Amino acid sequence: MTKDASELPEVPDQVTNQVADEPEIPEQLSAALNSLSPSDALRELLSLSPQARLDALLALSPALAANLLAQAPNETAVEIVGHLEPDRAAEILALLQSDVQADLIGELGTSGAEAILSELEFESASEIRRLSAYDGDTAGGLMMAEVFRFREADTVGKVLRDIASADDDFERYRGQHPYITDDNGHLKGVASLRGLLTAKRSATLQSIMTVPISVSVDTRLDELEDLFDAHPFLGLPAVDDFGVLVGVVARSAVAEAVLERAETQSLKRQGLVGDELRSMPLWLRSRRRLAWLSANIVLNIIAASVISAYEATLAAVIALAVFLPMVSDMSGCSGNQAVAVTMRELSLGLVRPIDAFRVWLKEISVGVINGIALGLLIGLVAWLWKGIPALGLVIGLALALNTMLAVSIGGVVPLLLKRIGQDPAVASGPLLTTVTDMAGFFFVLSFATVMMPWLVK
Template sequence: MLDDNTIEVPRDIGPDLRTAIAAGDAERISALLEPLPYSEALRELLALSPEERDDVLKLVPAELAADLIEEAPDEMAAELVERLEPERAAEILEELDSDVQADVIGEMDAADAEAVLCEMDAEDAADVRRLAAYEYDTAGGLMMAEVFQFADKDTVGKVLRALASDDDDFEQYRGQHPYIVNEAGEPIGVVSLRSLLTARRSAQLTEVMVAPITVPVDMPLAQLEDIFERHPFLGIPVIDAAGVLVGVVSRSAVAEAVLERSESESLKRQGVVGDELRSMPTWLRSRRRLAWLSANIILNIVAASVISVYEDTLSAVIALAVFLPMVSDMSGCSGNQAVGVTMRELSLGLVRPVDAFPVWLKEISVGVINGIALGVLIGVVAWVWKDNPALGLVIGAALALNTLLAVSIGGVVPLLLKRLGQDPAAASGPLLTTVTDMAGFFFVLSFATLMMPWLV
């Protein structure tokens, strides 16, 4: 199969693929899919009906099926695997690295996952169960169980022979340096390729190794990201509470997890929950979206109810209707900036829920400056447009106060939601939007009511 960086003119193989599936022609199916980049092959697979996808994964070689499973988002990969017989599912998963196996198994129904694990090699299944138990955004959840390790009594020659072998299993180590462990399984050293090539073959590894940097299984993603930014390592050994080497977390796994975290938070703020793809069942996608949209209807009704209280004011000063959405939208933008910074600092481990008050103080200082600046700007526009300084004062003051409120909510609410065990990325947005809309309408209309003699 071509690498995704390969440029190839796409062609529609859908009709040929369906014909081959209907005929049960495994060779033809493989011949159509194997030359394609991974992403293109997955696109062709997901364009098929669920039954046709099942047939493809049953007929093609397990290695090709594994490539397709690995390319899919975890939730979709789990769905594809769950539909297969446990024996076939296990055969495909055996072609994947342990960290990918754990990701897929972790998304599956417990009964289906256990049925597949029972068909896998006992040692591999034990690794998957162990990896699946860790939080996905920790070193344990991101590591692979396969480690290129040697005993402290082994020699340089043994490592070189392993490097020169044509053993297919060697590919699973993804360019790891050899890690040296003692009798207790604790990592005591790591050997560079240069040291191996310049040392005597009879030399023990302890003579050429250097002390390794290790990370605990519960180290969070943000700290892993920081370590890889400071060091040029391709991988870092992971140890359990007893100090035993249990896996290796790679630079690529951390980079991919960081990207997935960013994409997930962005989608959640837009109301998209989970790894939604249009190839998923329509009812499932609709149910997930409606859960968000129906909640937003209620929140918008609450915000709009403020306007109904001030109908007379709004009717008397029609110009206010032009500025109401501007005040709420500008304040919402300021609040979203605060949310973004807090989410970033949460992910990096720079703030915790107990830091809510210091965070608020820092946000309110920015809010005062920006609120005054924005308030003056929009106030001058309102004044000049309607030749009414009172209108400018009402709109400017409302925007300034609403900006203070928005940055306070945006900076602090994600921390409070985190403290309550809720998802700050998914919940902060709707709450911020509702409050800034409601408060913006209230500030504008209440100030206008107070200054009615100077507005009409």
């Protein structure tokens, strides 16, 4: 807390322009980036061509480059690190927190990762290897290996001297309490600030420590979120299967992981797997989006085959074609609302897969009301627009039924997908839309076939 508020950079427009105008001079560019706030600097960096981006990073101080990498979305950071020379990458990597290091190394290909790790000191390299082996959504994947660690026989005075020592960069512990282990590294206790300040300096930590709440390296994100909600701690110590203290999960790391999960889900619902950013190569962005769109085209063809089966009915009452997209689109919207509510309740932990029936009861109530309301509305529109009362009946009834079907599927499908171990964010939407399209077309065209005598004037 030593920086002066006046050091905070203003963001003058001319600096921003300077970045865009003179990408050919890396030194000037890095000076300009230096004067921006982290998020402005990151935006300017990402707006450069891949080559100019690398040149700029090489001209930046390793500290600033590390800062920008830590800010960048994970995929971008991985891409940038992958393009740097291993020694330069290692130099920047060494300045990052161990959890960020492990994320980056974990997502680089094996050969790229090893090239960089071989440039690092043996100790940090093996620590990064160890951390990158954990699943990203567990305490092991989220923890940092830097632990403010003491032995039972250490004195209060030693802790206070460590805190006060200018040599030790206290901030890298992000506000941890002192954790106390036995000689074999087993977590034994934690010392509170109050305990440290009220005890004699000669007291051993063993005499003032309390039993800490700890997590296993396998503890999952949901449970970590719960623990941090329930307790005001800034970090929780993580132990391995033998009770050895191996890291500390920071509250901020959990909060960031939860935010990222929410954003990834919202992207996945549009078929965007991974973090697409416009700074990524064109072919990659194109290919990723196409993968999902092509699968979607197949589902669309299946749905369209229902229309194809009723071409005779359509030919007799061509006005039906006007309302087909409307019925399927409106039901799709109703169903997507139900999907969104379920996804949110899932992420808040307010609903579980076994609650599917309860959720369906809640959704079908809304579906009946909204189905009748929308059916009446669109039925009236169809009748008045085309002047055929029976058309209004066919379209209105089809939309009402299809709305009820859509909210039922939309509310429940994410839970069923989750139960069978599929990712509900990816599959719910396409599944829902295909069924509501097919059912919508079928309702309209089969009702029309039955009502044909009243439809043809």
